[in-house]
Amino acid sequence: MRDGGGGSPTVVVPDGSFTDEDRRAFPATKGTSHAVFFTVERDRVLLRFFTGEGELPACGHGTVAALAVLAERADVPDYRVTLSAGGREFGGRAVRRAEGFEASFDPGPVTLRDPTAVEGELIASLVPESVGPAVVASVGRPRVLVPVRTRADLDAFTPDLDRIREVCDRLGLLGCYVYTVPDTDGRVAARMFAPSIGVPEDVANANSTACLAAYLSRETLIVDMGDSLSSPATIIATTRPGPDGPRVDVGGIATT
Template identity: 55%
Template sequence: MIVHACLRDGLGGSPTLVLPDGDFSEAERRALPGAHGCSHVVFLGSEGALRFFTSAGELPGCGHGTVAALAVLAADGTDEFILRAGGRAFRGTARSTSAGVEAYFDPGPIQVRDATSAERATVVRALGADGPCVIATLGRPRVLVEVPDVAALSPDLDLLRAATDEFGLLGCYAYSAGKRYAARMFAPSIGVPEDVANANSTACLAAHLAADVTVDMGDSLGRPATITATVAGPGVMVGGLAVTA
């Protein structure tokens, strides 16, 4: 089924394919997102096991995919879950409302460091905008770049892919501060030129700022999305609203 994850005011969200896991080949798993108009597919296994795929292959984690999976798992009325993905077990919650399912999860430990001068120069050149950069690692490292206006960005995706590949980065999460945050996530190396909603990178932003954040994404793609990340003790809980199509 298709789940729209991290909607904003009941609209948009990231369309995500959610399927029971089964005897799929690698090629079949990679073909499914494109065939269904989605960037990602989530396979639900036994005992809360999750597997995430894009057209480029398997990912150790996917934030909006986890939100989508929780929305499906909550259909039987359960609201607390132990999920498994990327070699770890973690907590997820889901609460049914009149607007859909509010789903949140623990994305895991996050490490943040300053970007090196080489990382910053290469990524900024590809992004076409300058700003403070950090590297946040959640499963895989990604660069967070603060820019004046994410709506004005027009990155060179070929250069960005080369830059992120050079430094082993998942992608580039550009964000702007305002009444609330706005962000865009570019990840051409994993087959996602721009992500509608990226919950894991939003969790990284909350960890970097050491503050709760609400972030709007997806406007440039015509799919408004909103993600909320809350600092909870030493960790973060992140998620949003999901609706099954």
């Protein structure tokens, strides 16, 4: 969300005796891009994420949405929990604010690498307006981060979704995250295209924002997304050193 509105609607469902086909159907049935299913255990909460294309090992805004729902159910002002998703456990937190729940989590270690020569040529064909080197970044699943100069350039960018899907499928990428060179105050705008997982354009993508924060080596990064879809969202990432690479906490404001 941003300024009390917008954001990426996500279905949050107590898991039950659903088939995976049932779970894939939830987003379309509810008019959202993603659904997250949770199971409360004694000392942790299990999360599973689905789009219409299938299950995802991780989903940043789905995690934020789940934390808001769990915090509301717990009815405490400062909710902290251990989450389990994609084969790993990590911490999550949601603090009640006047405008909703300020939720954040640790998406895991970020790995960064330069594209190979072949990858670079293919990626360049996706965003001809790019003004700098692309980077392949991962918090469990790789995606490509590509810079453009200004917000006007980002707004004007018209993606070839068929081409993005073709290239991402060929290279094993989740999607293409296009971002602006940071403003003088360090703020960035971004758009995430992931047709390979059934999401032509994502309103908000927290995991890719965590990747960008690690790549730019910024202690705090504020990223605006969703404006092109008339659903503005703001994601905040804070970065700290870790034993196996940069570690990031990422999140935003969510309402239920």
